[in-house]
Amino acid sequence: xxxxxxxxxxxxxSTALPNRAAMSSAAEMAGQSKKVxxxxxxxxxxxxxxxxxxxxxxxxHRVTALIGPxxxxxxxxxxxxxxxxxxxxxxxxxxxxxxDGINIYHRGTDxxxxxxxxxxxxxxxxxxxKSIYENVAYGPRVAGVRQRSVLDEMVEKCLRQSALWDEVQxxxxxxxxxxxxxxxxxxxxARALATSPEVLLMDExxxxxxxxxxxxxxxxxxxxxxxxxxxIVTHNMQQAAxxxxxxxxxxxxxxxxxxxxNEIFTNPLExxxxxxxxxxxx
Amino acid sequence: xxxxxxxxxxxxxxxxxxxxxxxxxxxxWLCVTILMLxxxxxxxxxxxxxxxxxxxxxxxxxxxxxxxxxALVGSLYLIGLxxxxxxxxxxxxxxxxxxxxxKNRWRTIVQINIANLAGVPSIVxxxxxxxxxxxxxxxxxxxxxxxxxxxxxxxxxxxxxxQESLRAVPSTIRQASYALGATRWQTVWCQLLPAALPGIxxxxxxxxxxxxGEAAPLVAIGAATYVRFLPEDIVNDxxxxxxxxxxxxxxxxxxxxxxxxxxxxxxxxxxxxxxNALAVILRYxxxxxxx
Numbered sequence: 001x002x003x004x005x006x007x008x009x010x011x012x013x014s015t016a017l018p019n020r021a022a023m024s025s026a027a028e029m030a031g032q033s034k035k036v037x038x039x040x041x042x043x044x045x046x047x048x049x050x051x052x053x054x055x056x057x058x059x060x061h062r063v064t065a066l067i068g069p070x071x072x073x074x075x076x077x078x079x080x081x082x083x084x085x086x087x088x089x090x091x092x093x094x095x096x097x098x099x100d101g102i103n104i105y106h107r108g109t110d111x112x113x114x115x116x117x118x119x120x121x122x123x124x125x126x127x128x129x130k131s132i133y134e135n136v137a138y139g140p141r142v143a144g145v146r147q148r149s150v151l152d153e154m155v156e157k158c159l160r161q162s163a164l165w166d167e168v169q170x171x172x173x174x175x176x177x178x179x180x181x182x183x184x185x186x187x188x189x190a191r192a193l194a195t196s197p198e199v200l201l202m203d204e205x206x207x208x209x210x211x212x213x214x215x216x217x218x219x220x221x222x223x224x225x226x227x228x229x230x231x232i233v234t235h236n237m238q239q240a241a242x243x244x245x246x247x248x249x250x251x252x253x254x255x256x257x258x259x260x261x262n263e264i265f266t267n268p269l270e271x272x273x274x275x276x277x278x279x280x281x282x
Numbered sequence: 283x284x285x286x287x288x289x290x291x292x293x294x295x296x297x298x299x300x301x302x303x304x305x306x307x308x309x310x311w312l313c314v315t316i317l318m319l320x321x322x323x324x325x326x327x328x329x330x331x332x333x334x335x336x337x338x339x340x341x342x343x344x345x346x347x348x349x350x351x352x353a354l355v356g357s358l359y360l361i362g363l364x365x366x367x368x369x370x371x372x373x374x375x376x377x378x379x380x381x382x383x384x385k386n387r388w389r390t391i392v393q394i395n396i397a398n399l400a401g402v403p404s405i406v407x408x409x410x411x412x413x414x415x416x417x418x419x420x421x422x423x424x425x426x427x428x429x430x431x432x433x434x435x436x437x438x439x440x441x442x443x444x445q446e447s448l449r450a451v452p453s454t455i456r457q458a459s460y461a462l463g464a465t466r467w468q469t470v471w472c473q474l475l476p477a478a479l480p481g482i483x484x485x486x487x488x489x490x491x492x493x494x495g496e497a498a499p500l501v502a503i504g505a506a507t508y509v510r511f512l513p514e515d516i517v518n519d520x521x522x523x524x525x526x527x528x529x530x531x532x533x534x535x536x537x538x539x540x541x542x543x544x545x546x547x548x549x550x551x552x553x554x555x556x557x558n559a560l561a562v563i564l565r566y567x568x569x570x571x572x573x
Contacts, residue, residue, distance in 0.1 A: 139462040
């Protein structure tokens with residue numbers, strides 16, 4: 001599909017964003033403080049450049065969806081925001097990622113501290129092979145919380161937030177691996193919430209789940225944005241349209257268009273965006 | 283296409299499949315049969331010499347009075363000390379190589395060297411032990427020198443096994459831990475080691491089984507073959523070990539000693555089986571906790 005797609009239209013990679021999108025985005029988010037801002041972000045795996053000159057504002061207490069075909073760089077971009085890419089050998093980052101105005105790629109950054117503030121939920125649910133309780137308590141524990149009562153409270157709060165409490169409250173000491181796929185993913189969300197992050201990054205959190213679990217996760221995202229700033233990567237157009245306030249379309253490492261979700265989906269400025277959204281390629 | 287073997291099917295595929303299965307089963311049975319014959323031979327040969335007194339007696343010039351006590355105690359000391367030295371060093375090395383070391387040429391060289399060291403004949407380690415521990419460090423022919431030499435023999439095995447089981451921990455676990463703001467130390471200690479523990483233990487037990495059966499390096503460092511006391515001081519007293527004692531007895535011209543040696547082999551096998559059983563039990567308990 002993507003091959004025919006890329007021959008269908010000439011690649012027009014504008015480095016400057018379309019005016020309307022920037023404007024309407026600004027209008028939409030007026031008075032909305034920018035939680036995360038990237039400035040001219042380039043990313044390289046060895047000599048292969050995966051991201052080109054990405055400048056994107058992520059407003060606080062909103063859901064930002066990153067969409068685009070496989071390999072377009074949206075996951076790479078997401079992992080730049082909490083420096084999870086650091087774990088890969090031979091990467092190179094240029095440009096800035098500002099969290100509350102402070103560049104996280106500045107040399108003195110404490111990556112451990114950063115990841116407590118910017119939590120992450122992965123595509124495939126990856127609970128630790130431990131009890132449900134220990135999964136959620138791991139974040140606070142590594143942060144130095146020892147008191148049992150504090151941990152208990154934290155675990156309950158996070159499991160309630162992730163809408164899992166009612167299902168697991170009587171078996172907190174059972175292995176997390178006994179939960180269903182959807183429950184495991186909600187557990188991973190609870191686990192991420194337990195470090196009290198400010199930003200929550202979600203890398204296709206529902207792609208491996210059945211429709212019912214997906215609906216539960218989407219509802220959850222809707223509830224969580226009151227407290228957290230959420231960035232979600234998704235392959236599912238309907239999902240992006242349902243859960244997000246702002247949508248950014250990536251293609252081959254470039255940020256093609258960004259704007260309020262309803263505008264991106266009803267009236268995209270770029271032909272590439274329209275083609276992708278209407279399912280003509282990708 | 284019909285599901286029965288029609289003229290268009292591959293008539294030989296089924297036959298080949300069956301032949302292969304037969305071959306594999308044959309290979310298995312061959313191994314088991316040889317092992318059984320060997321066991322039968324040893325047990326029947328040494329059965330008459332086996333007794334509580336045999337286990338509880340010191341060696342003697344007379345075959346009918348010879349016992350295996352110092353060798354048995356020496357071997358138990360040896361594997362205990364070897365485990366004490368090789369586990370921290372081996373697991374530490376594995377953790378460093380897998381989790382900390384940058385993946386560069388230097389690491390590759392170290393890695394290849396460790397793999398090669400696993401294949402070095404144990405007598406070579408014995409000679410090294412003689413020069414390094416017995417002479418240079420002046421540990422003499424003590425348990426300490428023996429255990430350190432055996433540590434050299436088994437270290438590569440422990441390192442490789444520990445590396446293998448660390449590598450088998452899914453990278454998603456690592457990522458999840460780091461994404462929650464865990465440090466490298468916390469990730470290793472709280473997630474990777476517990477997950478890799480059953481595999482590491484299997485490797486350690488295998489390594490210790492090897493250490494238990496090694497005679498050559500002990501011969502090289504000049505461990506005693508006729509000891510009439512139990513080792514009390516691990517850095518001064520002389521010692522002997524099961525394989526060494528067995529080897530010495532089989533070298534005697536008298537038939538009586540050959541029977542005593544066979545009994546010694548049975549004792550060695552029983553110790554081995556005990557260690558392996560312990561490993562199975564521990565493994566089971568650890569993996570049960572995980573599920």
